[in-house]
Amino acid sequence: MAELVPLRPAAVLEAWEGGLAQGTVERALTLLALAMPGATRDALADLSIGRRDALLLELRTRSFGPTAPCVVRCPRCEETLEFPVRLPDLRVPAPAAAEAVVTFGDLRLRVRPATSRDLLTIAGAADPVRALLERCVTAERASAGDPAAVPAEAAELVAAEMARLDPQADVRFDLSCAACGAAWTTVFDVVSYLWREIEAEARRLMAEVDALARTYCWSELTILEMSRPRRLAYLRLAGAA
Ligand SMILES: [Zn+2]
Incomplete structure (x- = not known):
């Protein structure tokens, strides 16, 4: 399989733009195609859903780190539970046989x-x-x-x-509510999770581009290719951070 590279800021915007009008299955392929330029979209479409999700977990880990903050509402008392999920812990070994x-x-x-x-x-x-x-x-x-x-x-x-x-296609874990004692099982949907992050990151990046371009007239690409510390330093100088 082709090498997987983390999503850089320009690729995050491309992923967001490409995935906006797409359904979940296509979005997953859009994200992987950007992260794996050596793989054709056809080859990615032929991966099992579990294999796809394993790659998306890897992509999320390399792009935004291994810890995913999660927020879930208790189904009984509606209390909000906030907890971190370690993405490498969600990896399941694939069975030896493909069929x-x-x-x-x-x-x-x-x-x-x-x-x-x-x-x-x-x-x-x-x-x-x-x-x-x-x-x-x-x-x-x-x-x-x-x-x-x-x-x-x-x-x-x-x-x-x-x-x-294909056990990786259905990742579940147990939760319990400290407030009311309810216990239940929840599904971790890596495509939806990563998509929400891409959306938030894209909006943040566009706000930064907007602020810096207004002040310095730099191109979108120039701003996106800066390191994050450097972009933030200029945002502070521009009075936008
Ligand atoms: Zn509860």
């Missing part, structure tokens, strides 16, 4: 985890679950080896197998 064969009646089902391409393709389908099943599962008669349709009754078994093959 699995499971038996369902007289069928052999070859199962692989879903990719971004799968999710983008099934987005407009009348029955997305069925469409995903057809993309990620190949069925054949165990005896004759003839191709067969994937039975709808096998969906649960197949879904469990897909999840087992």
